[in-house]
Amino acid sequence: MMDPLFRNLYRNRRVLVTGHTGFKGAWLSTWLLECGAEVSGYSLDPPTNPNLFELCALNNRLKDLRGDVRNFASLEDAVKTSNPEIIFHLAAQPLVLKSYESPKDTFDINVGGTVNLLEVVRKNPFVKAVVCITTDKVYENQDWIWAYRENDRLGGHDPYSSGKAMAELAIDSYRRSFFSEEGCTAVASARAGNVIGGGDYADYRLVPDCIKALMDGKTVGVRNPECVRPWQHVLEPLSGYLNLGGHLLKPGGRNFAEAWNFGPREVNGISVRKVVERIIEIWGEGEWSAESDQSAPKETAVLKINWEKVTTRLGWSPVMSWDQAVAKTTVWYKQWQQLELKSGTTTLYNHTVKQIHEYVEAARKAELDWAMDQKS
Numbered sequence: 001m002m003d004p005l006f007r008n009l010y011r012n013r014r015v016l017v018t019g020h021t022g023f024k025g026a027w028l029s030t031w032l033l034e035c036g037a038e039v040s041g042y043s044l045d046p047p048t049n050p051n052l053f054e055l056c057a058l059n060n061r062l063k064d065l066r067g068d069v070r071n072f073a074s075l076e077d078a079v080k081t082s083n084p085e086i087i088f089h090l091a092a093q094p095l096v097l098k099s100y101e102s103p104k105d106t107f108d109i110n111v112g113g114t115v116n117l118l119e120v121v122r123k124n125p126f127v128k129a130v131v132c133i134t135t136d137k138v139y140e141n142q143d144w145i146w147a148y149r150e151n152d153r154l155g156g157h158d159p160y161s162s163g164k165a166m167a168e169l170a171i172d173s174y175r176r177s178f179f180s181e182e183g184c185t186a187v188a189s190a191r192a193g194n195v196i197g198g199g200d201y202a203d204y205r206l207v208p209d210c211i212k213a214l215m216d217g218k219t220v221g222v223r224n225p226e227c228v229r230p231w232q233h234v235l236e237p238l239s240g241y242l243n244l245g246g247h248l249l250k251p252g253g254r255n256f257a258e259a260w261n262f263g264p265r266e267v268n269g270i271s272v273r274k275v276v277e278r279i280i281e282i283w284g285e286g287e288w289s290a291e292s293d294q295s296a297p298k299e300t301a302v303l304k305i306n307w308e309k310v311t312t313r314l315g316w317s318p319v320m321s322w323d324q325a326v327a328k329t330t331v332w333y334k335q336w337q338q339l340e341l342k343s344g345t346t347t348l349y350n351h352t353v354k355q356i357h358e359y360v361e362a363a364r365k366a367e368l369d370w371a372m373d374q375k376s
Contacts (some may be wrong), residue, residue, distance in 0.1 A: 004034050004035065005239070005309060005360045005371060006035050007194075009245070010032055010035040010036065010037040010242070010246075012036060013039065013249075014037075014082060014083055014086075015032050015038065015084055015086055015088065016039075016041070016084035017029050017039065017087075018041070018043060018069060018087065018090055018091035018117065019089070019092060020053070020055040020062070020090075020361045021041065021044065021045060021046040021123055022046075022053075022059070022063075022090060022094070023051075023052055023197070023199055023200040023201075023234070024090055024195060024234055024237075025043065025053075025090045026051070026052040026053040026056060027052065028088060028090065028242075028258065029041060029058055030349065030353060031238060031242065031356055033058075033061055033062060034208065035242075036300065038082070039062040040062060041064055042067055042075065042078040042082075044066065044091075044228050045066065048201040048203075049201075051201060052198075052348075052352070054268035055161075055199065055336070055348040055349075056199075056348050056352055058349075060225065063081075063082060065078045065081065065082065067100065069112075069113030069114075070196065071122070072116045075117065076120045078221075079121070079124055085127070085249065086127070086245050086248070086249060086368070087121070087127055087129070087130045088131050088241060089114065089117050089130060089132045089197070092110050092113070092164075093105060093106045093110055093160070094160075094202070095202065095203070095204050095205070096137070096161070096204070098204060099158055103159040106159045106160055107159060107166070110163040110164055110166075110167055111163050111167050111170065114170055114171065115134075115174075118170065118171065118187070119174075121187075122174065122185075127246060128249055129187070129188075129253060131245050131248070132171050132188070132189045133136075133189075133192070134167055134168055134191050135161070135164045135192065136169075136261070136303060137156060137164060137228060137303070138153050138191055138325065139155065139156075139165075140152075140154060141155070141157065142350060145302075146304070146306075148261075148305050149261070149308075149309070150191075150258070150259045150309055154168055156302075168189055168259065172188065173322070174187065177257075179257065186249075186254045186256065188257050188258060188260060189257065190237065190241050190260050190262060192240070192261075192262045192263070193230030193231065193262070193303075193305055194230055194231050194232065194235075196231060196232070196233060196325060196326065197233050197328075197329050198331075198332020198355070204229070205271050206222075206275060206276070207275075209221070210280075210288075211330075213332075214279075214283050214285070215337060219288060220287070220289040222239075222265050222272060222273070222276055222289070222290055222291060223290075223291050225272050225290050226271055226272070226273060228268070229270070229271035229272070230304055231266075231269070231270050231322050231325060232262075232263065232264035232320070232322075233320050233325035233359075234353070235359045236262065236318045236319065236320065239316070239359070239370065240262035240310060240314075243315075243316050243370050244260055254321065254358045256313070256314070260314070262307055263304075263318070264322060264325070265318045265321055265354055266321070267306065267307075269304050276288050278323060279296065279329075279330050280327045281333070282327055282330040290349065314370065315368075317369070317370065319359060319363045320362070332351070332352075336350075
């Protein structure tokens with residue numbers, strides 16, 4: 001086992017990850033395992049085929065508990081069974097376009113599931129800390145040119161965004177109403193940008209759509225090439241979540257029980273066009289074309305988030321440029337293609353861990369505070 005960042009914070013700690021079979025949940029679970037944590041996961045079956053969870057054979061490495069966050073009894077049983085010191089809550093319906101197709105399910109999962117978890121924690125106070133993962137899309141679109149800060153107004157036009165904003169309100173309500181006293185569970189929320197990385201196979205997402213088309217030798221169809229987003233590699237926000245979780249677990253952790261933005265180095269964001277063109281360049285072949293669908297739901301043209309707060313108070317800063325994030329992501333998929341792996345192998349686990357290790361080393365070489373603070 002490698003000994004990457006956060007080992008001193010999470011070694012031998014009992015950690016529960018909800019949504020561990022999803023893209024970000026699988027990456028987070030892998031990192032925690034490499035830190036020596038006792039990892040349990042609670043989730044539905046993997047949402048896609050293939051998927052990172054099975055490609056890395058994580059079911060053989062952690063306590064794999066299956067269930068729906070909408071099922072309170074099942075969720076409470078999982079928490080009692082895993083007896084975690086800290087919970088990372090990632091279970092969600094994560095797609096904007098799918099939220100238009102299934103709005104009730106989206107609200108039930110993203111709002112009701114979060115409330116269920118908070119209620120389980122309220123009834124089972126042995127949990128020391130909770131990090132609830134929401135999204136940068138929780139902010140009401142003001143059509144302004146600057147980046148959103150944590151104290152800006154919450155809102156959302158589509159069911160996904162508004163549901164995540166509602167989840168944030170529920171988190172804040174529980175925090176003020178039930179977790180405000182010294183010694184209570186420290187509950188924080190984390191809002192990240194548009195996350196990319198190897199192992200994402202979801203529909204309606206730019207990078208997986210690009211990779212699928214390139215592997216099939218098809219033209220990449222792009223819905224909104226001029227939209228600007230805060231693209232960041234998955235390891236960027238995960239390092240932030242782990243950093244935040246560590247602060248919550250320390251004495252005085254409730255001082256960090258609030259909302260936090262984790263964004264990329266390019267605060268002004270990068271266009272979809274640039275990302276697609278860079279993926280094709282690294283892949284070595286392919287082409288793209290704009291798709292026009294008048295019936296498609298409207299998406300926000302520009303979205304930016306400000307992460308000055310985490311730099312000032314948590315010592316966190318991003319490591320990769322958008323170009324490096326796209327390159328590392330594309331290389332992961334090239335490795336997967338070359339190995340022609342489908343499931344049940346540890347090879348991609350090792351490849352995934354290698355990227356975590358490279359990320360940690362890059363952070364240390366850059367002498368970033370959040371990385372150096374954890375070095376033994």
